[in-house]
Amino acid sequence: MDSSSDAHGRHKCAACFRQFNKMEHLVEHMRAARHSPHEPRCGVCGKHCRSFEALRDHLGAGGSTLPKAASCASEFAASGCKLCLRVLASAAALRAHRGCQLSRTPPMARLHHQAQAPQGGGRALALGCKMVGAGSDGSLDVVARVCVVDEQEDIVFEAFLKPLIPVTHYRYETTGIRPEHLREGMTVKSAQRRVQELLLNGEQPWKARTSRGMARLLVGHGLDHDLDALGMDYPAYLKRDTATYPPLMKTSKLSNSLRFLTHTYLGYDIQTGHQHPYEDCVAAMRLYHRMKRQQHPRSGGGADGPAASADQAFPAWRQRELERMTPEELLRLSTPDYHCWCLDD
Numbered sequence: 001m002d003s004s005s006d007a008h009g010r011h012k013c014a015a016c017f018r019q020f021n022k023m024e025h026l027v028e029h030m031r032a033a034r035h036s037p038h039e040p041r042c043g044v045c046g047k048h049c050r051s052f053e054a055l056r057d058h059l060g061a062g063g064s065t066l067p068k069a070a071s072c073a074s075e076f077a078a079s080g081c082k083l084c085l086r087v088l089a090s091a092a093a094l095r096a097h098r099g100c101q102l103s104r105t106p107p108m109a110r111l112h113h114q115a116q117a118p119q120g121g122g123r124a125l126a127l128g129c130k131m132v133g134a135g136s137d138g139s140l141d142v143v144a145r146v147c148v149v150d151e152q153e154d155i156v157f158e159a160f161l162k163p164l165i166p167v168t169h170y171r172y173e174t175t176g177i178r179p180e181h182l183r184e185g186m187t188v189k190s191a192q193r194r195v196q197e198l199l200l201n202g203e204q205p206w207k208a209r210t211s212r213g214m215a216r217l218l219v220g221h222g223l224d225h226d227l228d229a230l231g232m233d234y235p236a237y238l239k240r241d242t243a244t245y246p247p248l249m250k251t252s253k254l255s256n257s258l259r260f261l262t263h264t265y266l267g268y269d270i271q272t273g274h275q276h277p278y279e280d281c282v283a284a285m286r287l288y289h290r291m292k293r294q295q296h297p298r299s300g301g302g303a304d305g306p307a308a309s310a311d312q313a314f315p316a317w318r319q320r321e322l323e324r325m326t327p328e329e330l331l332r333l334s335t336p337d338y339h340c341w342c343l344d345d
Contacts, residue, residue, distance in 0.1 A: 014327035015039070015048035015334075023323045030330045031314040037297045038340040040247055043080070043087030044072040052265070054251050055085055083267050084290075101267040105153065105282050122151030123344070124217035124240065125198060126285040128277035129226040130175050132182075138169025143229035144177050146191050147277035148198055149285060155278060157194055160185035176274030192232045199234060209235050217344065219288045221258040221280060237339070242287045246338045258283055265290060291341045310337075 010019040011026040015035035020026045039048040040055040049055040056062040060073030061082050079088045083100035126149045131141040142165060148157040160177070162185045170177050196205075201214045208215040218234050220226060223241045227233055242248055243255040248265075250256055256264075259271045262283040270279050313335050314322055322330065 012327060014331040017047055024319070026327065027314060027319065027322045027330065030334055031310045033334075034310060034337040035331060035334045036336040038294075038336045038342065040085070042069075042072055043085070044075050045069075047072075051247050051249055051251060052085065053249070053256075056264075057251070059085060061085060083265055102286060104268040104270065105279070122216075124151055124219050124285070124288065125149065125156070126219040126281035126288075127195065127223065127226055128220060128280035128284070129229055130177065130275065130277050131229065132163065132167045132171055132175060132177055133169030134163065134165050134167055136168070138171075140165075141225070141229060142167065143188065143226075144170075144175065144182055144185075145277055146195065146230065147281050148195060149278060149281035151285065151289075153282050153285065156198060158278065159191055159194075161188050161191050162186065164188055174271075174275050176276075188231060192230045195230060196232060199238075208238070212238065219281075219284050221261075221284045222255075240288050240341060240344075242284050245291065245341070247291065248287070261287055288341060292344055294340075294342045296340060296342045 010021060011023050012019045013026060013029060013033075013035070016033065018029065020029060035048050039050065040052050041048050042055060042058055044059075047058065049058055053062070057064050058066045058069045058072060059076040059080060060069070061076065061080070065073040076085075076087055079091050079094045080086065081088065081094065081097055081100055086097075088094045088097055128147045128149075129143045130145040132144040134140040134142045142163045143161055144163060144167070145160050146158070147155060150156050160181045162182055167179075167182070170179065172178065199216050199218055200208055201216050203213045203215040207213055215235075215238060217238055217240050219240045219242075221242045223234075223239050223243075242258065242261060246253075248256060248261060258280060259269070262268065262270050266283065266286055270283050313333050314330075325333075
């Protein structure tokens, strides 16, 4: 009997360590779970977790420890980084490990770079919008300010916009926007054209939908909401949304706020007082870069290609062959059900 099965013949998943009475049940679990080397892993026991929040619970970094993980939590408490969740060799190594803690960028710090970098640098741009309220109770979101930032955190486009419908609530406490800011603002249509021009980077819109070419990746938090407010869309395979990226979501598969993600994974606070969309753009871009730098084994598939389906990885016609494999061999076959950002390199 192999090392992944105990004396009672139970078969243990090589990724999440769940045990099954029959090998066919383990195969079905691997088909549904979609474990892969791209999942966050415990640096102590090697367990795969579906998200970083689940890994934080496993390590006790979020204040709670999952059952049977006490030894991992104690080792993490002694030499683990609470931002990147790595377990270092010693407490001294942890003290020398400072690269994860980032400082907050002043919201207006880079506005003067707009004229110097009109097209933006890098393969990705971050989009952020601030909304004011419309409608009888001010609950309808209307875009009033837009900002686009490149990978060097320089602003390539920033403007106030004239709302298409009357504003009933400027939300000044958080947006800092007053009526006079919008009076001479750009039209939403003009802003839409400028943002689209920056993203397409000279590529034809019809071509960007089927092949990337020169089109840039779009980074942000809640991108669908921002794009809807601007009256535009963008191909899904070119979006990098920190609100819907599975490793950054809650264990309940709901989105975390950008403020929470920035505090938890970058180590500083945003959205305090009047909020500039530049601050949100920088936070989203930094989160993207942190996820992109994850060291994962490369296992087939192009950077922009769709993830292989479970039926391709574990086809039903190979069922008997799959049941003769070890849990480690099944894990090597498994593929993620999302595009890992580390493949963007």
